[in-house]
Amino acid sequence: MKLKINNKYSTLLPADPEEANGTRQVTETAFSYMRPTVPSKPELIHFSKETAALIGLTETDAASPAFTAIFSGKDLLEGTRPYAMSYAGHQFGNWAGQLGDGRAIVLTEIDVQNKNYTLQLKGAGPTPYSRRADGMAVLRSSIREHLCSEAMFHLGVPTTRSLSLLLTGDQVLRDVMYDGHAEYEKGAVVCRVAPSFIRFGNFELFASQNDIPNLKKLADFTIEQYYPEIKGDDKTRYAALFEAVANNTRKMIVQWQRVGFVHGVMNTDNMSILGLTIDYGPYGWLEDYNPDWTPNTTDRENRRYRYGNQPQIALWNLYQLANALYPLIEEAAPLETVLQAYQDQYEADYTAMMNEKLGLAASLNDTKELIGLLSQNLLLHETDMTIFFRLLAQIKQADDEELAFKKISDAFYNLEKVSKETKETWLYWFTQYITKLKAEKATDAERAIKMNQVNPKYVLRNYMAQLAIDLAEKGDYSLITEFYELLKKPYDEQEAFSNKWFAKRPDWARQKIGSSMLSCSS
Ligand code: AMP
Ligand code: MG
Numbered sequence: 361m362k363l364k365i366n367n368k369y370s371t372l373l374p375a376d377p378e379e380a381n382g383t384r385q386v387t388e389t390a391f392s393y394m395r396p397t398v399p400s401k402p403e404l405i406h407f408s409k410e411t412a413a414l415i416g417l418t419e420t421d422a423a424s425p426a427f428t429a430i431f432s433g434k435d436l437l438e439g440t441r442p443y444a445m446s447y448a449g450h451q452f453g454n455w456a457g458q459l460g461d462g463r464a465i466v467l468t469e470i471d472v473q474n475k476n477y478t479l480q481l482k483g484a485g486p487t488p489y490s491r492r493a494d495g496m497a498v499l500r501s502s503i504r505e506h507l508c509s510e511a512m513f514h515l516g517v518p519t520t521r522s523l524s525l526l527l528t529g530d531q532v533l534r535d536v537m538y539d540g541h542a543e544y545e546k547g548a549v550v551c552r553v554a555p556s557f558i559r560f561g562n563f564e565l566f567a568s569q570n571d572i573p574n575l576k577k578l579a580d581f582t583i584e585q586y587y588p589e590i591k592g593d594d595k596t597r598y599a600a601l602f603e604a605v606a607n608n609t610r611k612m613i614v615q616w617q618r619v620g621f622v623h624g625v626m627n628t629d630n631m632s633i634l635g636l637t638i639d640y641g642p643y644g645w646l647e648d649y650n651p652d653w654t655p656n657t658t659d660r661e662n663r664r665y666r667y668g669n670q671p672q673i674a675l676w677n678l679y680q681l682a683n684a685l686y687p688l689i690e691e692a693a694p695l696e697t698v699l700q701a702y703q704d705q706y707e708a709d710y711t712a713m714m715n716e717k718l719g720l721a722a723s724l725n726d727t728k729e730l731i732g733l734l735s736q737n738l739l740l741h742e743t744d745m746t747i748f749f750r751l752l753a754q755i756k757q758a759d760d761e762e763l764a765f766k767k768i769s770d771a772f773y774n775l776e777k778v779s780k781e782t783k784e785t786w787l788y789w790f791t792q793y794i795t796k797l798k799a800e801k802a803t804d805a806e807r808a809i810k811m812n813q814v815n816p817k818y819v820l821r822n823y824m825a826q827l828a829i830d831l832a833e834k835g836d837y838s839l840i841t842e843f844y845e846l847l848k849k850p851y852d853e854q855e856a857f858s859n860k861w862f863a864k865r866p867d868w869a870r871q872k873i874g875s876s877m878l879s880c881s882s
Pocket of ligand 2: 629630639
């Protein structure tokens, strides 16, 4: 297995002087050297061919015992020194102080054709940042992270990747519903891959400690490594860094909204400085369209991280990053300008994205009402978001509103219960929509092709992940492979899978834990 070791973060930023394990508060520390826990019986369940290829590994490499040993934390790659990153964060709107990689350990950073990647194990044992937890991950949450990272990538959503999914052979105690019923589950470890795992929280940690020299070091490092196009004097550069991060964050959120992804724990420690989707925990996918939905049981009361609130929360998180960067700029105006621009630009991006979902020219600026009415209509009767938008491509310019309604009606749960008023409201919307379609130059067929490139046919529905988990718990990994293959081409018809996976959530999945709601216990 040939990997070109090139540690930049751990070479250029300050290491924790203390090297013993054991939880502690750190100062002047960007990371702590830390060896992964040796698993008792590591076993490879699945690996991503694409992510392996991305870092220059072949399928033969992935099948080798060395791969299992290294990506389970059993052996170390020659010449490497693993470490856990330190960061702080705001959790659910409150300052949470120091957090850090409690169960993530960077194995090494590597160079692949002059691009840097960080290889990070998740679930490889305690670190100085584990606080009261065990540093382990269970099989179910590891399957969810592995499958969803890759699915998001193939959907075209910026994300960290997942190279591998392994069992550790160790048992992990978890109380899924936090109700005093803890049980042992299979432990697992995933290897995530990204250019960097730096979060907003890394900046917040130094800022909260008033450690301006290291805050500056981290900002300089981030610019040099990841935003090298940024030049100028210090103030200009740090403001430009903030602007670039805001832009990338906004673009990521627009993509989440497009595919119906709900992150579930948008704390500032889960916000990537590169605008990547990071830390797949109790995330979920909208099945019936509902802006108020959150998959996270911990957030059931306030629904802070609900689908419809994600753009606002990203902005809130950017405010926290602005506060953290402020000491480097000492002027509020440039930061405020960026925050204001985020709001204006988000509105414009959202409209353009929705126009494309509707098969209309992205640049149309008179569609706000049509889009607004659509969001309201989708709430009138339980409607599957993915199926609705996919079926929309079948509507033709010459259709009347009745026919259009008929073409999308498979998206409704309990079609027979759609009321007369609801149908009337929809017919009104379709008259408006068809008028807009008629004004488009593209032919029906051309439009359908374009729409099918932005409206996925297949997403990792919550109950699908749960089915894969239920089987895997019994030692059958076939659904993991099936979903991984299916979700590589989410925009393709893949007729053979239509009946099974281009389908509404079954009734049993409505209230089942794991299928409709998820706890943070992972
Ligand atoms: P999350 O909400 O999953 O992003 O986690 C928030 C913080 O808790 C991070 O610092 C994690 O590293 C830490 N954490 C979560 N689960 C565990 C665990 N099982 N063991 C140690 N630390 C954990
Ligand atoms: Mg996290």
